[in-house]
Amino acid sequence: MNVDLDCGTVTCQGCESAMSKASDVYLVTGACGFLGQRICQLLLEEEQGIAEIRLFDKNSRPELIQSLQASTSRTKVSMLEGDIRDAELLRRACQGVSVVIHTASLIDIVGAVDYSELHGVNVKGTQLLLEACIQESVPSFVYTSSIEVAGPNPRGDPVVDGDEDTPYTPCLKFPYSRTKQEGEQLSLQAHGESLRNGGRLATCALRPMYIYGEGCRFLLFHMGNGIRNGDVLLRTSHPDARVNPVYVGNVAFAHVRAARALKDAERRAVVGGNFYFVSDDTPPASYSDFNHAVMSPLCFGIQEKFMMPYPLLVFLAFVMEMLQWLLRPFMRYSPPLNRQLLVMVNTAFTFSYRKAQRDIGYTPRYSWEEARKRTSDWLASVLPRERDRLKTH
Template sequence: MLARSFALFSAALAEFQGKTEVKILEGDIRDVTFLHRACQGISLVIHTASIIDTLGLVEKQLLWEVNVTGTQLLLEACVRCNIQHFIYTSTIEVTGPNCKGDPIFNGDEDTAYESVSKFPYAQSKRLAEDSVLKADGQVLKDGGTLMTCALRSMYIFGEGCPFLLGHLDKCLLNRNVYLRFSRKEALVNPVYVGNIAWAHVQAARALQDPQKAKHIRGQFYYISDDTPHMSYADLNYELTRDLGFGIEPQLPMPLTVLYYFSLLLEIVSFLLRPFVRYIPSTNRHLVTLLNTPFTFSYRKARNDFGYVPRYTWEEAKQSTGQWIASMVPQRRLYLKSKAA
């Protein structure tokens, strides 16, 4: 449920290992008492906790309670506890792609785009981000000022990524050949987990610097790195082709047919709702998301708070590939036991 949180936490923790005392509190972001306790004696919050849901597996009410209301409660806790600095981990999905699949090539924060996504996860992250940015300038209990910003991350890959494991399982079941779920020309620019974690550290330092803070307060930033632009399916292949894995050359059916097939599955899900909860393995939103060219520059983040990727594509590819290789025997045993 909080895969993004744990991945970012692990990457950031490695940076300060042996230098900083870390205290871990486990609780519910909807619990006001817990939030008040967690916010005692700190000066900055990096809010990464959210439910990530691309298939509609999570009830909309729970999604809203955690992603939207939880964010608002955390902001209120910061005001009560006099925490001046707040960074929100947002997502590229608050921008799009929209339901028409309009592409963006090397966009930035000023790129005009008609974003009309009705998918619950994207909506919840958009509302949460809006709450964070609008909270900038709010007066704290002690008379200080709350300063906020949001980092819109591209798709995050790296060690510990649950999505990579899901695709790996399907690959192993398909005789070590990755399923092609996105067109080769549907270029995106994923970001390595170590680099998105580093962007948070750099943004935090800038937000606490009076001169730099005035430029980034109340702003959102796209965070990518120097990972080559490629489709989501080709990213899986690039990370593991040295292991001998292959990838299917084309989609299982023409894109238009796949889109309407997903619509049919959604209709079936709707008709069955009074009797059984059936969640299709795909939907129109996911087909559009995976097959729309959608790339963004990190130029503004570099200019405003000095973000420069810490890890090269080759380093990210090697680390992630080694982690996937270490997981292959375990996943084979898991799939074998599941089939037994």
């Protein structure tokens, strides 16, 4: 195996003849992230005829590139390190590309990131990438949206087994949610745009539920709080506030299926311009009870009741929001809780994947049992490190 460090490309001796028979070039933004790397892995496992997968990310991971390339003898894997707001770099990244899968995003639900930064990456970056696709005649574009684009709204209006046609007024408050909604709208509105070569751009958007699995930093956060609380997880959501989390491997598989659908002439006409909820067969549960479901094999318990009465939690969140606002001119304070977050984790909000199954041929690749075991095994592997880390703080 040879590694070209200048361009971030890894090639295998003897692979050129195999790659010459393939033609498709995929560009995956945010490719080194929690979801992006799983998409790249599944593309190599599931798809035929891929000549190259280009990984675009702000932070390069040479070990990931080498791992991906070691799993294939027919596909070139290359890395482009840079900012999604760099228009010229995006143009270069899109040259000769068949499909763009756009997962790159800033995630922030506690106000830790300036709105200008969120908007610059999640909205402006998406706009620049779409413009690069048009200039470089990229025919297919899959956008990774979020369940938070749908809600819940500040009133906490529930949705149970909803779908893409369920009427709902989100009234989004989170800056993150608003920027993801804008990015989704830009992507879907670009469907049918004329490409430089005379073709037409086809786009779709996927709205995953709360994504869990190996590498999920939110699970690590809750596990850390549980360790501090004597291996008892804190309850921040009511048991009846059921949501349907989705395993990261299944979200990645939905992206692979969506990309394949956009490449197919018949399905392209059905899928293009639409968004799809992505869930799986993970049993609906509140956020707190789901955390317990994957951590109970590690001997974690969970509080039966809230750490304090819910109205008091709401008041405490309000106080922290006011403190954040007052301190903003002087320092960055990111409270661990706010009222919208409390509403989100205490609202029943579940959606089916029936439309994705019908239109893009998506069915979960991993069962709940397998997804749970993989997640619990990963948490078990990092638990000693987390205990040691918390001892030193």
